[in-house]
Amino acid sequence: MENAIRGKSFSYIKRYWVLYAMLSLPMAFFIIFRYIPMGYIIIAFKKYSIIKSPLEMEWAGNHGFEYFIKAFSNRDFLYAVRNTLGLNLLDLVIGFPAPIILALLLNELAFKRFKRFTQTIVYMPHFLSWVIISGLALQLFAPSTGLVNVMLNKMGFESIPFLNDSGHWVVTYILLGIWQSVGWNTIIYLAAIAGINPELYEASAVDGASRLRNIWHITLPGLRPTIIVLLVISLGHILSSDFDRPYALSNTLVTDVSNVISIFVYNYGIRGLQFSLSTAVGLFQSVVCIIFLFGANALAKKSGERGIW
Amino acid sequence: MGFRRGWTILAASSTIALALAGCTNNNAAPSDSPASPAPSASATSSASPNDSNAELDKLGLDSNLKFKETRKITVEVYDRGNDGGSKPEDNFYTQYIKDGMLRDHNVEVTFVPVPRWTEGEVINNLLAANQAPDIGVTYDYATIQTYANMGGILDLAPLVEDNKAILPNLWGYLTETNINWDKDPSTGTLWALEARLNTLNRINTFVREDWLKKLNLPAPTSLQEFEDMLVAFKDNASTLLGSDADKMIPFSTSFDIGWRADHLTASFVPNDITDRDIFIHDFDDRHLLYPNYKEGIRVLNKWYNEDLIWKDFPLYPAGDQTEDNLMKAGYVGAFIHNWDYPYRNGNDSIHASLQKLVGPDAAYIAIEPFANDAGDYKKFLSGPVDRKVFFPASNKEPVASMLYLDWISELDNRVFLQFGEEGVTHEKMPDGSLATIAATGEKIMNSPANIDYTITSNGLDLGDPDLTVKSMANGYAGVDSRFIVTANQITTHEGRIGKNANVGAIQAEDGQGQALKEKRDTFLNKAVTASVDKFDSVYDAGMKDYLNSGGQAIIDERTSAWEKYFGNETMLK
Numbered sequence: 109m110e111n112a113i114r115g116k117s118f119s120y121i122k123r124y125w126v127l128y129a130m131l132s133l134p135m136a137f138f139i140i141f142r143y144i145p146m147g148y149i150i151i152a153f154k155k156y157s158i159i160k161s162p163l164e165m166e167w168a169g170n171h172g173f174e175y176f177i178k179a180f181s182n183r184d185f186l187y188a189v190r191n192t193l194g195l196n197l198l199d200l201v202i203g204f205p206a207p208i209i210l211a212l213l214l215n216e217l218a219f220k221r222f223k224r225f226t227q228t229i230v231y232m233p234h235f236l237s238w239v240i241i242s243g244l245a246l247q248l249f250a251p252s253t254g255l256v257n258v259m260l261n262k263m264g265f266e267s268i269p270f271l272n273d274s275g276h277w278v279v280t281y282i283l284l285g286i287w288q289s290v291g292w293n294t295i296i297y298l299a300a301i302a303g304i305n306p307e308l309y310e311a312s313a314v315d316g317a318s319r320l321r322n323i324w325h326i327t328l329p330g331l332r333p334t335i336i337v338l339l340v341i342s343l344g345h346i347l348s349s350d351f352d353r354p355y356a357l358s359n360t361l362v363t364d365v366s367n368v369i370s371i372f373v374y375n376y377g378i379r380g381l382q383f384s385l386s387t388a389v390g391l392f393q394s395v396v397c398i399i400f401l402f403g404a405n406a407l408a409k410k411s412g413e414r415g416i417w
Numbered sequence: 418m419g420f421r422r423g424w425t426i427l428a429a430s431s432t433i434a435l436a437l438a439g440c441t442n443n444n445a446a447p448s449d450s451p452a453s454p455a456p457s458a459s460a461t462s463s464a465s466p467n468d469s470n471a472e473l474d475k476l477g478l479d480s481n482l483k484f485k486e487t488r489k490i491t492v493e494v495y496d497r498g499n500d501g502g503s504k505p506e507d508n509f510y511t512q513y514i515k516d517g518m519l520r521d522h523n524v525e526v527t528f529v530p531v532p533r534w535t536e537g538e539v540i541n542n543l544l545a546a547n548q549a550p551d552i553g554v555t556y557d558y559a560t561i562q563t564y565a566n567m568g569g570i571l572d573l574a575p576l577v578e579d580n581k582a583i584l585p586n587l588w589g590y591l592t593e594t595n596i597n598w599d600k601d602p603s604t605g606t607l608w609a610l611e612a613r614l615n616t617l618n619r620i621n622t623f624v625r626e627d628w629l630k631k632l633n634l635p636a637p638t639s640l641q642e643f644e645d646m647l648v649a650f651k652d653n654a655s656t657l658l659g660s661d662a663d664k665m666i667p668f669s670t671s672f673d674i675g676w677r678a679d680h681l682t683a684s685f686v687p688n689d690i691t692d693r694d695i696f697i698h699d700f701d702d703r704h705l706l707y708p709n710y711k712e713g714i715r716v717l718n719k720w721y722n723e724d725l726i727w728k729d730f731p732l733y734p735a736g737d738q739t740e741d742n743l744m745k746a747g748y749v750g751a752f753i754h755n756w757d758y759p760y761r762n763g764n765d766s767i768h769a770s771l772q773k774l775v776g777p778d779a780a781y782i783a784i785e786p787f788a789n790d791a792g793d794y795k796k797f798l799s800g801p802v803d804r805k806v807f808f809p810a811s812n813k814e815p816v817a818s819m820l821y822l823d824w825i826s827e828l829d830n831r832v833f834l835q836f837g838e839e840g841v842t843h844e845k846m847p848d849g850s851l852a853t854i855a856a857t858g859e860k861i862m863n864s865p866a867n868i869d870y871t872i873t874s875n876g877l878d879l880g881d882p883d884l885t886v887k888s889m890a891n892g893y894a895g896v897d898s899r900f901i902v903t904a905n906q907i908t909t910h911e912g913r914i915g916k917n918a919n920v921g922a923i924q925a926e927d928g929q930g931q932a933l934k935e936k937r938d939t940f941l942n943k944a945v946t947a948s949v950d951k952f953d954s955v956y957d958a959g960m961k962d963y964l965n966s967g968g969q970a971i972i973d974e975r976t977s978a979w980e981k982y983f984g985n986e987t988m989l990k
Contacts, residue, residue, distance in 0.1 A: 158545060158569040159810060184932075184966070252728040271732055272946070359732045360672050360942035363935075379538055379931035381563045383545070 152176070152388040168384060175388035185389065188372040191365055192349045198282050200342055206290045208335065211297035212323055227298075230291030241284060242356035245271065249280065277362040285353065296338070297331060304330035336413045344401030347393050369393055469582065476816050482583055484523040488817040491550040493540075495869040496530035498736075500765055502863040506530045509860045510834060510870055518824055524817045533869075534736035537931065544569055549809040551818050554872045558599065558609065559930035561807050562922050565608040571808040574600060574607035576815050584819055590826040591873060594917075598802055601921040602982070610822070611802035615876030615885070618756040618908045619798055620679045623781040625750050628657055636784045640684070640716070643751075643786040647725045650750040658748065667750045668720060669727040669740055674941040675703025677753050680787050680796060682713030688791035691987035695797075696918045697975045700926060704797055705937050705963075706972065711956055717945045718952045731942040745770035747779055756783070756908035760896045761865055763855025768896050780897075783904040793911045800915040803875040826873045828880050835866040835877055836888075850887035851879070855894040866892070916989045920978040925970040936963050 121128060147162070153172035154165035168174035179185045210230065217223040233241070248255050249270035257267040270280045308326045317325070351370040358366035369389060377386025405416055470480060477484050496505045503509070506528035518524045529550040531539045537557050543549040544564050555561065564570050577596055581588060588596065591613055598611040624646070629636060632653055637643040647667040650657065654665035670677040686707045698706035720726050727749070733739050743749050744759070744767045759767040759781040771779040785794045808818055824830060836843040842856045856862065868875050877892060879885045889905065890898045940959020947955040964972075983989070 156567070158547075158564060158567045182966075183962070246732060250729045250732055267728075272729075359734075360939045361731045361946060363939045375932055375935055376928075378541060380928045381541060381560070382928045 149387065149391055151384055152391045154384060156383040156387075175384045176392065178385055179389050179392070184367065184376075185369075185372055187364070188367050188369045189347070192347055192368040194365070195278070195281065195354070195368065196346050196349070198278070199285060200346070202282055203286050203289070204339065204342060206286050207293035208297055208331065210290055211294040211301060211331075212327060214294065214298060215301050215327065216319065216323075227291070227294070230294070232291070233288045234292035236288065238288075238350075238352040238356040241288060245280065245284060245357060271357075271359065272361045274362050274365045277357075278365055281354070281357055281366070284357065296334060300331050300334040301327060333414060336408050337416050340401065340404045340408050340416050343404035344397055346400050347396040349393075473583075478583070478816075482522060482820065484817065487519075487523050487525055488814050489525045489527070490552065490812075490814050490817050490821060491527045491529050492552045492821065492872075493531050493550040493554050494528045495533040495536065495554075495864065497533045497863050497869070499762070499863055501857060501861060503859055503861055504530075505863055505869065508863075510837075510862070510867055513833065514825070514830075514870065517830060518821060521824060522817065522820045524814075524820065526821065544809055547811050549811060551808060551812040551814060552821060552872070553807045553809055554612075554804050555807070556804055557930060558805050559926055559928075561609050561805060562926070563928055564809070565606070566922075566927060569810050570608045571810055571812055571815060572606045572608070573610060573808065574605055576808075576819055577607070577610070580816065580819055584823045586827040587819070587823040587873070590828075590831075595802060598800070598917055598919070599805070600919065602919055603921055609805035609807040610873070612804045612806060612873045612875055613878075614799065614801045614803040615874065615878045616889070616905075616909075617798040617801065617912065617914060618876070618905060619796065620676070620753060621756040621758070621783040621904050621908045622680050622753045622786060623751060623759055624784050625747075626780050626782040627776075627778040628750055630778070631657060636782075637786040638784075638788075640681075640787055644716075644720070644725075647720065647751065648723075651725060657750075661748065664743075664746075664748045665750070666727045666743060666748050667725045669743065669749045669752045670717070670730050670945075671733065671740055672731050672938055672942055673703075673735070674714070674717070674945060675701070675705055675937060678713060678717055679703070680753055680785075680794075681716060682707075682710050683795055683797055684787035684789045685709045685712040686789065686795070686797075688789050688793055688795060692916060692918065692989040693979055693983070693987045695915075696979055696989075697972055700923075700968070700971045700975070701933070701937060703937065705941075706968070707797075711960075714941060714944050714956060715952060718947060718949060721945050722949050726945070731946065741767060744781075745774065747771055747775040756904055757865075757893070757901070760893045760900060760904070763853075763894050764857070766893075766896070768900070780900065782900060783907045785907045785910065794907075796909065796912040798909060798912040798914045800917055804872060806872055822873055825871060831871055831874055832879055834870050837862065837867075846887070846891060848887060850884050850891060852888070852891040853894055918979065918983070918989055920975075920982050923971060923974050923978060925967065925974045929967045929971065933963065933967060936966060 150162050151165070152175060153168055154162060155168050157165055170177055214223055214227060217226070236244075246254065249257065249268075251257055251267045251269055251272055254267075254270070256270070260267060269276050271277055304327065308330075309322060312322055312326060347369070349368040349370040351374065354366050354368050355371055355374070358371075373386040373389055376382045377389075408414075408416075473480065473482070477486065477488075479485055494505045494511075505511075511526075511528050515526050518526045529543075531543075536555055537560060540549065540553060540555055540560060544553075544560075561570055577584065577587075591610060595611045595613050597607065599609050600607045624636070628650060629646070632649050634646055634649060635642075637646050650667040651665060654662040658665055675682075682704065686704070686709055690708065694708065698704075698708070700706065704710065717726065721728075727740070727743070730740070740749075744752070755761075759771075761767075763769070768780060771781070787794065789795045806822065808815055812818055825834075836851050836853060837856065837860060839845060841854070841860055842862065843851045843853045846852055853866070863869060866877055877885050877889050879888060890901050893901050936959070940956070940963065944952060944956040944959060
């Protein structure tokens with residue numbers, strides 16, 4: 109019996125072996141660059157030394173948890189956690205619905221050429237790196253030389269401290285994030301909308317439904333599985349943090365809100381040479397992300413959706 | 418057919434996979450190449466010729482100090498990314514060094530560029546990846562100390578001692594003082610050689626000379642006069658700048674307040690501060706921890722709130738050219754910066770741009786307005802040390818590397834690198850002094866007087882002090898020498914030279930450099946830009962955070978180290 113199955117799967121592999129050979133490349137990539145490096149997580153529990161292999165390094169104090177204790181008793185780290193959660197939550201609350209709304213709006217445009225043109229324009233910022241965006245932001249929003257503030261001053265208003273006041277900076281940060289990614293993120297929703305059965309719209313037209321009713325009763329429900337999948341993935345990133353976006357946009361006046369975990373890791377790990385500490389922080393971050401991912405997925409499944417696996 | 422195609426895919430993918438695996442092995446296992454103990458070279462000076470030949474033989478050298486077989490070393494060089502610059506690792510001057518080393522010592526030299534403004538991070542990465550150049554250079558001793566604690570740095574003590582006889586230029590130029598500056602008093606280890614700083618020139622306060630003339634103001638000699646001058650600049654913006662009046666910046670600074678307000682803050686430190694107090698509070702090279710520092714920052718805070726300071730200064734990171742461009746365009750009245758800042762960089766200097774864009778009278782001149790409690794214009798100068806030269810543990814050619822340092826310290830080589838070719842980058846004046854000519858193209862110097870190549874030396878030195886001073890004065894192509902003479906005189910006037918209280922490594926400083934630097938800049942920026950009534954709370958909260966995050970531990974350890982080596986004494990010899 110077993111032999112039969114084995115024989116069967118072997119002949120299956122033999123038949124499609126070219127496909128398996130092609131699969132070996134991505135597999136090799138993941139094993140070499142994603143799984144083997146995971147072994148180095150052990151650095152979080154050891155005293156880092158540049159000249160020893162991770163296996164030979166001495167164990168850290170407190171049963172190997174010295175660096176975790178150090179991180180959690182470090183005020184900067186706690187602030188970094190708070191800022192990461194705060195900025196990501198704002199991104200989620202404000203940034204997540206934005207592409208859905210934009211996709212719905214684009215979908216309602218009757219004039220196809222204009223729709224395509226608009227779509228292209230809103231994609232564009234996605235291709236700009238954050239370093240360039242931060243340069244643009246300085247040119248536009250600097251308090252005394254920024255174009256926007258110069259115009260405000262000429263009109264007799266005070267400068268708005270877009271970049272040099274913590275509260276304003278958060279708003280600038282979130283809005284620039286939306287500006288950069290909203291167009292790109294609509295692609296997936298527009299694709300999902302294109303997949304909705306047109307007969308539904310025809311039927312509702314016969315029933316005399318208005319546009320808003322169409323959106324509410326057909327388009328949005330059609331988008332629901334996609335929205336749920338993307339939401340689950342976003343929740344999985346709740347504690348992960350970009351580096352380039354906050355680092356490029358931040359300056360010394362707003363570090364109390366802009367220092368996120370990745371910047372903490374950069375300052376303490378790469379610049380401060382505390383590799384064990386930063387590995388511990390990275391590990392903590394990944395574990396929290398995984399918990400959120402599983403949790404969100406389980407919730408999604410419970411509420412009758414498909415989830416992501 | 419299908420079989421053959423599949424076979425090719427499989428072969429190709431497995432080759433790539435193997436290659437990738439090979440790469441990761443090389444990179445991820447620093448343990449494969451543990452620190453090799455430095456070949457203990459001993460060519461003692463007292464040995465007889467035969468003996469010393471035998472000793473040289475052991476090192477693989479012939480009697481002319483040439484290696485019998487070609488050796489290869491890599492050397493770090495700063496990449497400044499300057500406008501119109503040449504490749505720092507491959508240009509006229511690197512060729513001069515490469516040819517010379519091959520000719521004199523049979524050593525092949527390769528340069529490894531490291532970005533100047535992120536040198537700390539890049540060197541860290543290179544060291545951590547075990548790919549650091551054989552000869553490393555940094556301004557940051559803490560980095561070297563951290564890696565030394567992990568066993569990543571070669572101990573230079575036996576190298577310089579045992580090879581003293583074959584390193585006459587290195588010993589002659591750096592002398593005992595600079596070579597053993599960082600030698601640990603209890604363990605005897607030496608992780609870095611201190612390059613020699615020929616002039617202790619550090620910082621100056623500059624002001625637009627033509628604006629003073631236009632407003633009929635004398636050069637300020639006190640804080641009050643300086644402040645009045647800034648106010649006058651602001652009030653007379655339309656006289657000074659015409660239609661650009663709204664662009665007026667009476668005083669400019671950068672996020673690096675500690676450096677860019679140095680003479681101002683130094684004037685608030687008590688004149689009779691002891692060597693002990695200086696040492697204990699000297700971790701931060703901007704003197705943040707010196708007593709009464711806060712009052713200097715308070716002045717900046719006041720100016721900021723009176724619109725005398727450039728509003729946008731905290732937004733621009735290190736190396737950004739925005740502020741320079743404002744100076745070049747002529748909008749900035751006064752600032753504090755490196756002692757020769759407006760005159761540096763030949764045709765691209767702030768001075769040259771001002772004269773081009775504003776007019777032949779427009780110029781910055783150094784002034785001395787900030788007196789301390791004793792009426793002295795005190796400046797805190799460093800000791801005669803500059804960059805730190807170190808060998809990472811991965812250096813397999815310590816003797817060849819030492820010979821490189823010796824070669825680069827040799828007078829003729831140094832002078833050539835500092836001045837370049839006669840008729841191209843310098844001319845000989847009637848009095849024997851040398852004058853640089855700003856060069857473009859392949860013979861351009863990417864750093865002032867090529868300091869990035871003369872890694873054991875900063876500042877001109879022609880071997881003759883008189884010629885050196887004269888050459889320095891005419892060393893700024895296109896700048897009237899009176900500006901240089903004034904700047905050179907003021908920057909060290911009534912200065913207090915740093916002394917070497919050598920107490921070995923302070924453990925509490927390990928790995929703290931960058932994090933504390935970041936904190937310092939952050940809270941000083943916040944304090945300067947706070948409203949006047951909030952200044953105290955912002956400054957105090959920032960300082961408390963700085964001390965709690967490691968600053969206090971450093972002060973405490975420095976205090977006990979002082980007690981251990983100097984007891985109750987308050988002054989160093």
